[in-house]
Amino acid sequence: MENFTLDTLTALPLFQGIGKSELTQFSTSVPHRIVQYAEGENLAEQDHPCRQLILAFRGTIGMRTRSDNNRFAFYERLQSPVALQPEALYGITPRYTHTYTAQTDIRALIIPKDGVTLLFSRFEVFRLNMINLLSTYIYRQGRWLWHNLSGNTEKHIVNFIHSRSVYPAGEKILEISMEDLGLQINEPRMNVSRALNRLQKENLVLLKRRKIIIPALEKLIQAF
């Protein structure tokens, strides 16, 4: 397995800006381990308790979310380095809200919750990185509700996908029937079907059975 060095750590989202002496202190005083996941293996599962912070530093991860009624699911891809839902460790419901699957071999630094709590108390940079990360996430997530959501059927489809994406670029896959998509965005099935076919003609989406593949979300967003 590739060596995990202190330099790897400084590239991780929550460790950015941390000093050399703090890194040494981390490696000797905070519980952690390096784990390798094989392609296809799950790193974490939706609705399962979250008891550790997973910081992937090598590889590509598929993130999949099932809807509450199991009628649709949404898939996007995360590139390392990435922290898997640090907010899921805390709060009234410390559970993952997405399922994470290794798309390639993954190497990750894993810190148990106790270790993360220790990091907060000892390392100011880690503490502020965490607070900034959560605050930015709340800001971005909350602003959506105050956007102008009006438009034609295509726009409603784009809004539906855009609002559920962590990153507003790259490949996304929405697993849903045209009828169910219509129910979610309040459009008749026929309008949804026509709009999706127009988007397919422009190569903005690719339609499969119960699947809408968006090769590049940034292009779909730019078009509306």
Add this chain to the structure above:
Amino acid sequence: MENFTLDTLTALPLFQGIGKSELTQFSTSVPHRIVQYAEGENLAEQDHPCRQLILAFRGTIGMRTRSDNNRFAFYERLQSPVALQPEALYGITPRYTHTYTAQTDIRALIIPKDGVTLLFSRFEVFRLNMINLLSTYIYRQGRWLWHNLSGNTEKHIVNFIHSRSVYPAGEKILEISMEDLGLQINEPRMNVSRALNRLQKENLVLLKRRKIIIPALEKLIQAF
């Protein structure tokens, strides 16, 4: 002005569970002041920079949010004790996303950002309260996107209001024309008008010019 005692502090959201000796330490080592706001005065304004944490411990606050396109606004009421957007102090956009107005005389503890950062580093209870508050908020906000949002016009109106409410109970006021509400929830104006009139007949909403008053959101939610 009413005396601010250390007991007042322990009732505030972010100070819950804090010890007596830590409270004394807080009062002598962390910059803070007590401010009184008269009825009608703004405590903070949407889009303005957030440089201090406002913790209201007495009185009622009106919270108002304008949409990006200025075509609608949403109003709800907050009861003390309440922390005004602690997440707005941090992140890439440290600005208030709501306007807060005193509905009664308000007394608040105000801690400048430096003081809050100091609190994080010195008081474990405050630190964990903050992380738990932000994490819970992310969880609640994010789950909405995975709910089943299908239903009739009434249901779409209720969804629109429910998703924009911080507290799912009490009075809310939505300032919007029926046409604009129709555009946001993808329904013709006529359907919106009919649905709202049906809800008014059941005393679930009260219609005024460009205003929808919801006397008790919990009743409106229960009905759908």
